[in-house]
Amino acid sequence: MLTRLSPYAFVFPTAAFLACFVAYPLVWSLYLSVTDYNLIWSNTTRFVGIGNYTRAIQDPLFRRALFNTLLFAAFHVPITVGLSLLIASLVQAAGRFGRVCQTLLFIPVLVPEAMGAVIFIWILSERFGLLNNVVTMVLGEPFFINWLGQPGWSMAAIILTSYWGIGVSIVLFVAGLGNIPKSLYEAASIDGAGPIARFWHITLPGVRHTTTVVFILSLIGSLKVFALPKVMTNGGPGVSTTSLYQWVFSNAFEYFNMGYACAMAFLLGALIIAASAPRLIASRREDV
Amino acid sequence: MKCRTGILLSVIVVLVSYGCGPRQTLQTDKVLRVMSEAWMFKKYPLREAVARFEANHPGVRVELIKSPDGSPTRLLVSMMSNRSDFDLFFGSVESTVAMWGARDLLIPWNEIAADRPLFQREAYIPVFYDLNRFGSHQFGIPVSAELNLFSVNKHFAREASLLDDSGNMIPARTWDDVFDYARRMTRRDADGNIKTVGLSMNWTNCSTMLYAAIKGEQGRIVNPESGLPDVASPEIRRLLSLTAQGAAEGITTLAAMSDVNQPRSDLKAGLVAMILTSHSRYLEAWETLGPNSTTIMSVPGMNEGVTGSTRSVVLPRTSRAVDLAIAFTEEELLAPYFTRFAWEKYGKLPCAIDVFDTLDEPEAHILLKLAERSDRDPMFRDDLPMVDAVRRNVQSFLSGQMEMDPMLARLESELSQLNLSDIREHFRSQ
Numbered sequence: 001m002l003t004r005l006s007p008y009a010f011v012f013p014t015a016a017f018l019a020c021f022v023a024y025p026l027v028w029s030l031y032l033s034v035t036d037y038n039l040i041w042s043n044t045t046r047f048v049g050i051g052n053y054t055r056a057i058q059d060p061l062f063r064r065a066l067f068n069t070l071l072f073a074a075f076h077v078p079i080t081v082g083l084s085l086l087i088a089s090l091v092q093a094a095g096r097f098g099r100v101c102q103t104l105l106f107i108p109v110l111v112p113e114a115m116g117a118v119i120f121i122w123i124l125s126e127r128f129g130l131l132n133n134v135v136t137m138v139l140g141e142p143f144f145i146n147w148l149g150q151p152g153w154s155m156a157a158i159i160l161t162s163y164w165g166i167g168v169s170i171v172l173f174v175a176g177l178g179n180i181p182k183s184l185y186e187a188a189s190i191d192g193a194g195p196i197a198r199f200w201h202i203t204l205p206g207v208r209h210t211t212t213v214v215f216i217l218s219l220i221g222s223l224k225v226f227a228l229p230k231v232m233t234n235g236g237p238g239v240s241t242t243s244l245y246q247w248v249f250s251n252a253f254e255y256f257n258m259g260y261a262c263a264m265a266f267l268l269g270a271l272i273i274a275a276s277a278p279r280l281i282a283s284r285r286e287d288v
Numbered sequence: 289m290k291c292r293t294g295i296l297l298s299v300i301v302v303l304v305s306y307g308c309g310p311r312q313t314l315q316t317d318k319v320l321r322v323m324s325e326a327w328m329f330k331k332y333p334l335r336e337a338v339a340r341f342e343a344n345h346p347g348v349r350v351e352l353i354k355s356p357d358g359s360p361t362r363l364l365v366s367m368m369s370n371r372s373d374f375d376l377f378f379g380s381v382e383s384t385v386a387m388w389g390a391r392d393l394l395i396p397w398n399e400i401a402a403d404r405p406l407f408q409r410e411a412y413i414p415v416f417y418d419l420n421r422f423g424s425h426q427f428g429i430p431v432s433a434e435l436n437l438f439s440v441n442k443h444f445a446r447e448a449s450l451l452d453d454s455g456n457m458i459p460a461r462t463w464d465d466v467f468d469y470a471r472r473m474t475r476r477d478a479d480g481n482i483k484t485v486g487l488s489m490n491w492t493n494c495s496t497m498l499y500a501a502i503k504g505e506q507g508r509i510v511n512p513e514s515g516l517p518d519v520a521s522p523e524i525r526r527l528l529s530l531t532a533q534g535a536a537e538g539i540t541t542l543a544a545m546s547d548v549n550q551p552r553s554d555l556k557a558g559l560v561a562m563i564l565t566s567h568s569r570y571l572e573a574w575e576t577l578g579p580n581s582t583t584i585m586s587v588p589g590m591n592e593g594v595t596g597s598t599r600s601v602v603l604p605r606t607s608r609a610v611d612l613a614i615a616f617t618e619e620e621l622l623a624p625y626f627t628r629f630a631w632e633k634y635g636k637l638p639c640a641i642d643v644f645d646t647l648d649e650p651e652a653h654i655l656l657k658l659a660e661r662s663d664r665d666p667m668f669r670d671d672l673p674m675v676d677a678v679r680r681n682v683q684s685f686l687s688g689q690m691e692m693d694p695m696l697a698r699l700e701s702e703l704s705q706l707n708l709s710d711i712r713e714h715f716r717s718q
Binding site for chain 1: 481482550554557669687
């Protein structure tokens with residue numbers, strides 16, 4: 001009896017935690033997503049079926065936010081993967097100096113994203129921003145671009161700022177590169193393989209798992225992008241930088257349309273799963 | 289062993305139950321917890337108020353608590369869960385008061401302080417007092433107020449001959465005048481490059497800018513026929529087209545579309561000559577530009593009044609020290625020294641009429657006259673969605689993504705899908 005109960009006793013705290021803070025909110029929000037619940041104004045909650053889901057699909061703002069989010073991901077994910085692999089390779093090749101660089105590149109990760117966004121507001125500010133004033137000094141004539149107030153530039157500014165947190169991917173790649181046996185490179189060199197061939201045939205397959213992890217982490221991160229557009233542009237000018245998560249947040253915690261916000265959150269969750277599943281499945285097939 | 293497993297399970301269940309349950313801490317009514325936003329600790333003498341109150345009430349301890357980020361929503365959920373995180377909140381704006389009041393989370397002051405003169409309407413500038421009245425409930429007592437006006441750098445205004453003999457701004461009569469002022473105050477170098485921009489408006493809060501335009505000209509915001517803000521009025525069209533032209537010409541900047549603090553930062557840095565935002569920025573700029581370096585100017589059509597908002601004191605139903613909260617409000621937060629400090633240091637307009645008798649600054653009396661002419665701003669049920677819809681669409685026009693007519697048509701269409709009934713009707717029906 002005791003032997004049978006003991007495992008349950010050990011599992012219970014975790015199970016209780018997951019039940020309280022994962023399963024229950026998930027089920028409750030799924031229920032809310034099929035109602036018209038408004039936190040402030042609803043005295044009664046009306047069942048609306050899939051009404052919130054169809055409303056989201058027809059909502060031009062949802063569609064625009066989805067487009068902005070995908071645009072952000074389209075630039076953020078491949079550049080994060082490629083750039084962090086490149087920097088990690090350089091860091092590893094540079095020996096001790098490389099490790100110093102790795103530490104320096106990791107430091108921005110310790111700064112909260114919202115705080116980083118505020119710093120970049122100051123850097124990119126039109127009149128007193130560091131960037132415009134440095135360019136003014138270099139050119140010797142006034143140079144004032146409203147980086148965050150013009151539709152094209154504002155999205156570019158947010159994408160560039162997002163590489164602030166690339167240090168995590170670099171650290172992962174450095175660890176992945178460290179696991180590739182040096183003997184493989186030595187054998188390839190003896191066989192006459194050049195740097196590009198060695199990178200293509202040894203390094204890339206060697207960091208396959210790390211690439212998958214970095215890809216999925218940056219994909220999820222970019223589809224959930226929130227703090228940067230919220231703090232830097234508040235989604236503007238107009239809706240040119242409004243992200244999907246921001247639109248969910250506004251509906252949930254500013255407009256209190258909890259039912260609609262929950263439906264959009266589930267659609268966003270489905271999108272993240274759908275976007276990351278192919279890479280996961282492909283990675284597993286490669287292992288087999 | 290069986291017993292041990294049972295005890296282990298029981299302990300876990302108790303701990304989980306305790307962790308998930310409402311927080312209950314032992315507290316006597318000799319402790320008063322006053323919550324406020326972090327920036328208010330600097331701009332209002334809250335610490336002095338606590339010291340004075342504790343000295344006058346031996347045995348009482350006052351805790352000052354900084355409100356969490358996103359406090360209106362977080363505290364709303366907290367109060368709805370019957371948690372007691374604070375006994376008194378200082379500095380809430382009307383939209384927060386409405387949000388909390390709608391859920392019956394606030395004690396109306398007129399229910400518990402009906403016999404105290406300092407809490408009565410007669411003691412205040414009526415428009416500010418009424419902003420915090422919902423139905424028959426006086427949920428908030430206003431402490432300070434902000435009006436939306438131009439703050440102008442006198443140096444640039446003087447060079448452009450825009451000051452009268454007394455050193456005051458010659459009021460702009462129309463929006464065309466405003467942009468003419470901006471043009472005259474814009475400074476360029478020998479090559480024609482702009483060094484100082486004439487005008488910066490707060491295009492983060494687009495609805496406030498549009499309200500200022502329409503109210504200045506028409507004396508009202510809501511169209512009496514439709515009951516909705518008249519977003520396609522000629523005044524608003526004129527303001528928007530002048531702004532777009534001015535931005536192209538370089539006499540005004542749209543940088544505030546992404547940074548609400550841009551106008552005040554630029555004014556304080558001497559990079560812009562005139563801003564349209566909360567009036568207190570004019571006094572704030574003295575810190576860097578020097579005393580009397582800036583002044584105020586009303587929006588065109590000043591005889592009709594301007595828009596404004598207040599910071600008020602509210603009492604939550606979950607307060608554990610109601611009597612102390614009333615006493616602290618009466619003795620400290622509504623005391624002349626408290627509001628005078630905020631006025632003298634940071635330009636926050638006192639709401640109590642008596643305090644004005646003690647103010648010497650000419651700007652204070654200009655503001656009082658404007659405030660007395662001001663009508664109460666509308667407060668719609670879907671206020672925030674409406675404010676956001678105005679911001680999105682107006683910014684789309686100003687940043688060149690849309691033409692004026694399609695933008696206004698889309699805005700009116702978006703507004704028509706919102707519930708823009710007067711929020712105060714909700715309380716009347718309660």
